[in-house]
Amino acid sequence: MLYREAGDYKKTYAEDSQTFPLKLDRWSYYSIVFLALVAVPFVINDYWASAVLIPFLIWSIASLGLNILTGYCGQVSLGTGGFMAVGAYASYKLMTSFPDLNILIIVLLSGAITAGVGVIFGLPSLRIKGFYLAVATLAAQFFLVWLFNKFEWFYNYSASGQISTPTRSMFGYEVTGPTASAEAKYIFCLVLVIGLAWVARNLTRGRIGRSWMAIRDMDIAAEIIGVNPLKTKLTAFAISSFFIGVSGALFFAVYLGAVEVGEAFGIQKSFLVLFMIIIGGLGSILGSFIGAAFLVLLPVLLKNIMVGMLGWPIDLAAHIELVLIGFLIMLTLVLEPHGVAQLWRVTKQKLRLWPFPH
């Protein structure tokens, strides 16, 4: 019998409260991680890494970040693009100011700087919520983009306002810059994704995560039972912004290599990440990945089917792709308003009961 607790004895509390209580789940998780870390680097080429996997991993980090804030703590944010820009420009300034600093430290520091900025823009959340907070964070989006466009210090006084990433290595392998290999870039992003997803998962099921969810479900009740809204909301903003900052730094340094703020981190990026978590599933780690896959991988897949396999004209394919993605978004939301992750949750319930429905 598949997918049963039966036969999987838990002897300690730690075992009992692990993330994947079922053996099948656990082993499939381990095997996916193993495959992604060990097998995939041997088979990917530049196209697979740069056009498919790296953007997927980076957007997964961003949607994990926004899911912490919106899905777990209930604070709607439209400032994701702006916060990603903070991460990108912070990593650029750090890379050019401290050439000897390790790239991993730079990425994490960029996340930390973004966390600080996120806390500042999170302050209004103490007084306003819902749509009003969305508008306040929208202001952050526009302000940050304007800031990085306006002050030349942020882009080291380059003539065009473009920032370009210098080459940085880790353990002797280049991970940024034009000559970095696809495998090195992929593994660098993957390790960060695995680490950050692990942090997110464990934060959200611990004390901090529970206080976030308490605030999300009913802030007054949460306050009455002793959850400090100031601390809770601001930690959510800080940690969420940290994730988004890391994704912004990777987006610039590893994925694109050169960005200009208005084009790369505009308002459409804020919406993109918001759609990812809504489609994937609010308040779900798996949902963040599914949402990122839906909005990053599906367009590439559709394009390759329509242009590569069917040989359609590219402009027709691009328009049909927009229509199809829109249709699929609506279909998903009509059939499963709680996101694709909920579909998986229901499937798991059904599987456990199968073949006896009651």
Added chain:
Amino acid sequence: MKLTKLAAYAVAGAMLASPVMAELVFPSLSYRTGPYAANGTPVADGFADYMTLLNERDGGIGGVMTNVIECETGYSTEKGVECYEATKGEGALIYEPLSTGITYQLIPKTTADDIPMLTTGYGRTSAADGNVFSHTFNFPANYWTGASVGINYLLSENGGSLEGKKIALLYHNSAYGKEPIRTLEALAEKHGFDLTLLPVDHPGQEQKSQWLQIRRERPDYVLMWGWGVMNQVAIQEASNIRFDMNNFIGIWWSGSENDVAPAGDAADGYKALTFHAVGTDFPMFDDMQKYVVDAGLASGTGEHVGTVLYNRGMYGAMLAAEAVKVAQEMHGTADITASMMRDGLENLVISDETMAAIGLQGFAPNFTVTCQNHGGPGLGAVQQWDAASQSWSLITDFIAPDMDVIQPLIDADSAAYAAENNIEPQCN
């Protein structure tokens, strides 16, 4: 995760289908969708049609057929990366991305992959320094020479002095629009005019406040670095405040039929720079009509033939094709690689004879590319829109830019890039 696997099969299937035959591959990173589609479509058509013409009329270049692989970028840098990675393995000889943002991204990548890139009239200006930018070419003109040509034209209009004049720069707030600022600032200092900077954010539909400012400050001239829908809106707004169109000059990317058409008669007299001629008054266009349009092989509907942007796309294809010929001769093989293509570009000579052989005599100025100079002479002319006849006409000869101002700026910027990326000078 399931989607990843599905995508894997799909792409693997698509990649297996590529043919193995000697051909010259020209990827065309085009955009026929999005806010810049109105301008991206004719350029892509011109590029593709010229390559089709070479195949149909001459049987390719030097006996090897050309193959244009088009990839839709939507003017987005992320899709640009995807397109680059998807096409570079197909034997790509040269990239012409038609986007300054994508150009910036591809400069280091193409250099690492040993594929040349040609950015005619856009991209990173300091790439004109071939000593530092070994694989990037931006002949025959670039933004800084464009800015200088514009100012030189105004100087000639004003008897050689712009002292005390007010000039406003209305620009797309991106790498593209910011490029000319440095040159214009240097020129403002030299010629004593006031420069006002008016950024317009992507995509450029909202320009009320900028034009309000123009109305208040009454600049003598407005220069525009716009693209896509921004051009159309700007010209419409200028006519709304009754700004004299004779004093409104766009860069070559702000001077196509698509840009002036929506304003109707009000756009009459609007000026724009250009680095090639307009119209179809050249023998080559007869062949184009015969072999491509009438044969039903045109990339678009054929209606764009002879328009400003179509001619520009065609010109880009023509320069690439000429470089192929040079490379074939240099290396003694018809089936050249991207690395040979780079040599071809670096030794390209466009003379009256080459232009006449193509059937485009007088279409664009002559120039010679060298290892040091990847930028050409930067000549530009001024064209003016006549709303009654719905046509552009050149109102000046090709004007030379003020290289005394530009060359130090190019040297400084390329030196900074070389220092940042540890680049050794490639020319001896």
